[in-house]
Amino acid sequence: MNILLIGSGGREHALAWKLAQSSKCDKLFLAPGNPGTENLGINTGIGVEDFSAIENLVLKENIGMVVVGPEVPLVMGIKDHLLSNPALSSLNIIGPDKMGAQLEGSKDFSKKFMNKYGIPTASSRTFTFQTLNDGVEYVSKHSLPVVLKADGLAAGKGVVIAQTNEEAVATLKEMIQERKFGDSSTKVVVEQFLTGIEVSVFALCDGENYLLLPEAKDYKRIGEGDTGLNTGGMGAVSPVPFVDEIFMQKVEERIVRPTVSGLKKEGINYTGFIFFGLIKVGDEPFTIEYNARMGDPETEAVIPRIKSDLVDIFEDVGTKTLHKTKLEIDSRTTTTVVLVSGGYPEDYEKGFSITGIENAQDVLVFHAGTSKKEGKLVNSGGRVIALTAFGSHIEEALAKANLAADTIQWQKKNYRKDIGLDLLKK
Ligand SMILES: Nc1ncnc2c1ncn2[C@@H]1O[C@H](COP(=O)(O)OP(=O)(O)OP(=O)(O)O)[C@@H](O)[C@H]1O
Ligand SMILES: [Mg+2]
Structure with a gap:
């Protein structure tokens, strides 16, 4: 079987190294790949967000399995995109669709999901521009430290652990009012700090x-x-x-x-x-x-x-x-x-x-x-x-x-x- 692995980091090199060891792996393609994967497969140089180039590659190279390494293409809906092509309806994609990727793509979605299914997590509330005043009131009295999280993807930078209520208020305003993380911080999850x-x-x-x-x-x-x-x-x-x-x-x-x-x-x-x-x-x-x-x-x-x-x-x-x-x-x-x-x-x-x-x-x-x-x-x-x-x-x-x-x-x-x-x- 021909396999496509999406991504270019150490994670993808490790996955490529493992996939290439399988006798079932005929050709391994990488999009884009890195110098370490050169000897394991074919580095296509295709970017992880270039869905149409990825789709064309899958069709042209008769790829049967797509493994998605990073979160960005998942949250953008790479799986939905590929499966919407009738010729690819039986493609095996390792990575969730856009809805499933919301577990990572939206902290608010994941908190609601955890609460709905009784999964233990820190207690929290979500605030938006409309409820900013309530949010300011809430974080100005919250026990410390208090955790503020931009709702969307922020490349690992969207979480602030505020040590004072003033810092929490300022952070909430920066995220929501000043759009510190753009669309990713139009919603902010405020949660209890857990020690462990x-x-x-x-x-x-x-x-x-x-x-x-x-x-x-x-x-x-x-x-x-x-x-x-x-x-x-x-x-x-x-x-x-x-x-x-x-x-x-x-x-x-x-x-x-x-x-x-x-x-x-x-x-x-x-x-x-x-x-x-x-x-x-x-x-x-x-x-x-x-x-x-x-x-x-x-x-x-x-x-x-x-x-x-x-x-x-x-x-x-x-x-x-x-x-x-x-x-x-x-x-x-x-x-x-x-x-x-x-x-x-x-x-x-x-x-x-x-x-x-x-x-x-x-x-x-x-x-x-x-x-x-x-x-x-x-x-x-x-x-x-x-x-x-x-x-x-x-x-x-x-x-x-x-x-x-x-x-x-x-x-x-x-x-x-x-x-x-x-x-x-x-
Ligand atoms: N409720 C909490 N109590 C204590 N620490 C927390 C809490 N929430 C987050 N943290 C700390 O902040 C870090 C980042 O939080 P979180 O994992 O939610 O953000 P992320 O940006 O999605 O991270 P990643 O880049 O690892 O996916 C955690 O690994 C943890 O150390
Ligand atoms: Mg995360």
Whole structure:
């Protein structure tokens, strides 16, 4: 079968690496792909929002399976677009339709959904321009800290945790009145702050059934010891030591199952990944957010632990037979360390030549923000390369990943050396 994978980050390189290992994968196309996927498939260079070019490619290359990596095309309705072509009605698309992607695309939708189906989450209220005065009144008296979230997609920047009521009022006004995030902040969800430790849980859905994948924990802050600015993600580990069987049972019963059955009750044929952003408060799981795709860098830690054939698993999505799918998992720990451009997540310089990848031992090297300039590999994004190493425990995996991180060089490269170490103290 010919397969198309949409996206160009480390997440997509990891998915491409896994898909290309399947004997069922004939030709793998990427839209657009990155220098790391060059040897795994055909980089088409087609942008993730160019739906008509994607549609033409699917028709021309007789593609039977489309895997959507990032959220933007999902929220824009790539699945709806492709399936509206009668010639593509049997296309197997890994990724939800526009309605299903609202789980991620609208915080207000996801809160209403969680409340309707009794899924534990922070209590909240949503405000708009029409109800701004009520909102100001509400946040000026809210207990602290208080969380304000732009309703729509904001590339991971739409959440503010206000420490004072004045800051909360100012943030609410900035978001709604001054349209800080454009259309994404015409609505704002104001919610109670929960204290606990976060974990990402992933389920693959076929519209009826779900398959749980290994969980992971990601590290968002730029600095060691979880300090400094938020980033797209500086590293991840899987499995997560504090996630035991009892906790996972609660997650499945209270969160995963009601989500999947709720989607069905809403008439949504959800085919694809659900990312449950969870927080463990005491011993109890609460849902912070949903995403309609896999996480990045969590994918780079989770996918290598899956021993089963990923094309087989995705075929089971298409035939709605995930309840019969047996997932074989590597019991070892993976640690993913992300190498970033110096200065990221603020301004950074691009175009430095990257060397030493061929000397990195005992790790998987996934490209994210790299590109080719006059045949040479250079950094072209904030997050440049993700390195995943296996170990019998976090320290062993981390030592390997950090060693490789040292071996790969470009000017001003930066990375965190402490990924996963906080979990050892717990
Ligand atoms: N109610 C809450 N209590 C405590 N912390 C919260 C709460 N809501 C959000 N956060 C913090 O803010 C982060 C971002 O929130 P959320 O996941 O909703 O936003 P997002 O922009 O969709 O994130 P992502 O880019 O990971 O999809 C969370 O990972 C968590 O650390
Ligand atoms: Mg999100």
